[in-house]
Amino acid sequence: MYSEKVMDHFNNPRNVGEIENPSGVGTVGNAKCGDIMRIYLDIDDNGIIQEAKFKTFGCGAAVATSSMATELVKGKTVQQALEVTNKAVMEALDGLPPVKVHCSLLAEEAIHAALWDYAEKNNIKIEGLEKPVDDIEEKMEEEY
Amino acid sequence: MIYLDNAATTKVSEEVFESMKPYFCEQYANPSAIYSFAGKSMKAVDEARKNIADLIGAKPNEIYFTAGGSESDNWAIKAAAELYNTKGKHIITSTIEHHAVLHTCQYLEKQGYEVTYVNVDEYGVIKLDELEAAIRPDTILITIMAANNEIGTIQPLKEIGGLAKKNGILFHTDAVQAYGHIPLNVDELGIDMLSASGHKFHGPKGIGFLYIRKGVRIGSFVHGGAQERSRRAGTHNTPGIVGIGTAAALAADGLQARMEKETALRDYLIKRVLTEISYTRLNGHETDRLPNNANFCFRFIEGESLLILLDQQGICASSGSACTSGSLDPSHVLLAIGLPHEIAHGSLRLTLSEETTREDIDFTVDAIKKIVERLRSMSPLYEDFIKQNQKEEA
Ligand SMILES: Cc1ncc(COP(=O)(O)O)c(C=O)c1O
Ligand code: FES
Numbered sequence: 001m002y003s004e005k006v007m008d009h010f011n012n013p014r015n016v017g018e019i020e021n022p023s024g025v026g027t028v029g030n031a032k033c034g035d036i037m038r039i040y041l042d043i044d045d046n047g048i049i050q051e052a053k054f055k056t057f058g059c060g061a062a063v064a065t066s067s068m069a070t071e072l073v074k075g076k077t078v079q080q081a082l083e084v085t086n087k088a089v090m091e092a093l094d095g096l097p098p099v100k101v102h103c104s105l106l107a108e109e110a111i112h113a114a115l116w117d118y119a120e121k122n123n124i125k126i127e128g129l130e131k132p133v134d135d136i137e138e139k140m141e142e143e144y
Numbered sequence: 145m146i147y148l149d150n151a152a153t154t155k156v157s158e159e160v161f162e163s164m165k166p167y168f169c170e171q172y173a174n175p176s177a178i179y180s181f182a183g184k185s186m187k188a189v190d191e192a193r194k195n196i197a198d199l200i201g202a203k204p205n206e207i208y209f210t211a212g213g214s215e216s217d218n219w220a221i222k223a224a225a226e227l228y229n230t231k232g233k234h235i236i237t238s239t240i241e242h243h244a245v246l247h248t249c250q251y252l253e254k255q256g257y258e259v260t261y262v263n264v265d266e267y268g269v270i271k272l273d274e275l276e277a278a279i280r281p282d283t284i285l286i287t288i289m290a291a292n293n294e295i296g297t298i299q300p301l302k303e304i305g306g307l308a309k310k311n312g313i314l315f316h317t318d319a320v321q322a323y324g325h326i327p328l329n330v331d332e333l334g335i336d337m338l339s340a341s342g343h344k345f346h347g348p349k350g351i352g353f354l355y356i357r358k359g360v361r362i363g364s365f366v367h368g369g370a371q372e373r374s375r376r377a378g379t380h381n382t383p384g385i386v387g388i389g390t391a392a393a394l395a396a397d398g399l400q401a402r403m404e405k406e407t408a409l410r411d412y413l414i415k416r417v418l419t420e421i422s423y424t425r426l427n428g429h430e431t432d433r434l435p436n437n438a439n440f441c442f443r444f445i446e447g448e449s450l451l452i453l454l455d456q457q458g459i460c461a462s463s464g465s466a467c468t469s470g471s472l473d474p475s476h477v478l479l480a481i482g483l484p485h486e487i488a489h490g491s492l493r494l495t496l497s498e499e500t501t502r503e504d505i506d507f508t509v510d511a512i513k514k515i516v517e518r519l520r521s522m523s524p525l526y527e528d529f530i531k532q533n534q535k536e537e538a
Contacts, residue, residue: 010452016522027524033466034474034485035446038524055524057489059448059467063522099470 002060003094009064014071017053024121026113026132030106035062039070039110043118047078054110061100062107065089069107078115082128084108109133146504149460150344150436151293151321151495156387157346163390164348167383175380176371185382192389196353199396200338201329208354208372209385213320215365216339216354217244217287219376220316223362224285224337225252228314232282233257236313238270238299239480240292245318246476249287262288267429268297268481276307285314290322290338294464294477294493295428296437298326305334314360320344320352324395325434326403336360342384346497347391351384402498406435409496409505413438416509421516427481427491436497441483442490444526445519450492453515459508464491486525 002010019025023043029036035058042051052070056062069089073081086104090096096104113132119125147155173182175189193204210216225235237249239261249259260278263271270288286308291298301317308315316337322328323338324345330338337360341352356362356375368377414426423443442450447463454461462468464475466489474488494508520526 007452010449011456013522018527033472034489035467036524038527055522055527057444057523057525058446059465060452062446062467063449099472102472 001097002064003096005068005092005094006061006064006096009067009093010060013054013063013067015053015067015074016055018055019051019053022053022114024114024116024118026110026115026117028106028109028113028132030058030102033058033102035059035103035106037062037066037106037110039066039107039114041073041111041114041118043078049073049076049078049081058106059100059103061096061103064093065096065104065107066110068092069111073111078118078126079128081111081115082126084111145458145460146500146508147460148494148496148500148504148508149462150497151296151434151493152462153343153349154346154497155499156343156348157391157394159394160347160387160390164383164387167386171382175382176369185380188386188389189380189382192385192392195389195393195396196340197355199324199328199392200335200355201331202355203358205373206355206358208356208376209380209388210352210354210376211350211381212352213242213318213339213341213344214244216341216352217242217318217320218248219354219365220337220339220356220362221245221248221285221287222252223365224314224316225255225257227362228284229257232280232284234280234283235259236262236275236278236283236286236288238262238264238288240264240268240294240297240477241287241289242293242318242320244320245287245289264297264480266482267432268292268295268427268477269429269432270299270304272300272303272307275304279307279311279313283311283313285316287316287318290317290319290328291326291434292428292477293321294475295439295481296321296434296495297428298322298432298434301328301333301335308336309334321434324392324399325436327399330355330357337362342388342391345391345395347388348384351381351388353388403435406496406498406500409500409502410435410438412502413494413496413505413509416505417512420509421513424516425487427478427483434495436495436500437493438495439491439493441478441487442492442516443487444523444529445490445516447489447491449519450490450512450515453518454508454511457507457511459511462493464493465489 019040022040027038040053054066056066086108175185323340338355343349427439447465448467466474478488
């Protein structure tokens with residue numbers, strides 16, 4: 001059911017864990033199936049993401065997308081991180097089964113939530129970043 | 145491989161397979177034909193029918209072969225509804241039925257029938273007082289499963305049968321998980337119709353039967369030829385029928401001893417899991433449960449992840465997690481026993497067979513322990529829980 005890449009990221013998830021005193025942390029849930037994803041970011045003074053960690057309560061696809069999403073944002077600027085959309089994560093994983101697309105939205109939303117937290121803490125505005133939703137259900141209804 | 149998904153389907157036993165073989169290329173005659181070549185086939189069908197009837201204390205002419213559990217459930221419920229629609233249009237069932245019953249009831253609701261879904265308690269046992277209170281003058285059918293496919297809880301069939309009889313209502317039971325696994329007697333339990341399916345007790349797939357008590361005049365569901373005393377059309381699936389008959393005979397043989405063996409192993413499994421893995425619960429009733437069924441919830445983790453990791457250890461199991469359901473809804477059974485979504489998420493069903501060994505169970509429990517620990521270390525819920533605990537301790 002899952003691609004080899006998904007299985008690889010599920011079996012050997014990159015960046016599992018927490019960051020103490022993170023620059024930003026975002027937790028999002030999904031009322032649809034009840035999953036929760038949390039992403040921690042460590043962002044340096046130049047606005048570069050030095051470290052990204054995650055914790056996920058969810059299916060294989062949720063774990064794999066968290067893993068891939070954290071990989072993709074590492075070393076990027078905050079602006080570049082905004083381009084790590086759920087579609088980008090899915091492509092990097094060689095696709096997901098249709099019923100699992102919402103899990104990748106969770107990853108995108110968790111990154112946005114962590115960036116939002118960072119922006120609020122530092123009193124800055126990130127161009128193009130909207131206030132994240134707590135429950136991606138709202139977002140899914142808009143998009144699908 | 146360790147196969148612990150026997151509630152989904154079972155392996156066809158060697159004896160069953162051997163008994164079926166002659167009915168493909170040698171005794172391939174249509175059992176209904178007149179020539180002597182067909183005689184052997186009809187005899188085999190009759191013998192199977194007798195073995196099946198014997199196991200539940202029924203008469204052979206009360207057994208009607210179908211294509212499986214789903215067809216039997218559909219037939220019993222829809223045909224009973226049709227037969228009695230002048231008396232009333234009210235049906236009583238439970239919230240934890242298999243979809244073959246639930247979706248049939250929902251279909252009938254669209255046709256103008258009214259259905260009461262009686263609740264179950266925290267162990268998944270039907271609330272008898274609620275059932276009794278639901279009975280009305282226009283109630284025509286009570287359909288309650290014998291044992292639940294997810295949590296294994298066995299229902300108080302005798303009490304339900306008594307209530308049905310007292311009120312002159314037909315009682316159908318979906319015994320797909322129970323037949324061949326626990327003793328059932330249709331007279332003692334007051335059952336008017338009973339569904340079962342071959343592949344759940346080491347028979348072949350795609351063959352089942354409906355027991356219809358003599359005198360219950362429900363009509364046909366599959367119309368056509370005159371097979372099955374004109375009540376279920378279609379050329380007999382001779383190999384399938386022979387197979388389910390052999391499976392019934394084997395199930396009857398040593399039923400008690402097998403139950404004891406399975407129950408002991410099941411309880412060993414349950415005990416190990418509950419004592420060795422924290423924040424874990426058993427779903428279903430502790431003792432009134434199928435001998436081969438164990439169902440757990442591990443808090444803070446999700447079932448699909450658990451299943452994939454078990455699969456990598458060669459262990460086949462199942463879960464009621466929303467993420468595994470396709471519809472993204474958690475199992476209706478786990479919700480009906482009062483579990484919140486989040487707990488239902490971490491459910492795991494392990495269903496044993498006669499072939500399951502203690503070594504299999506030890507290997508499985510050891511694997512579960514490691515996997516649960518690993519998934520918890522990745523779980524934001526577990527992180528919050530631990531931090532909360534630390535705060536409270538400080
Ligand atoms: C309780 C119950 N009823 C009905 C069915 C359907 O049986 P079948 O697969 O033979 O149609 C099943 C099988 O999953 C079951 O467990
Ligand atoms: S997290 Fe529930 S389906 Fe992916």
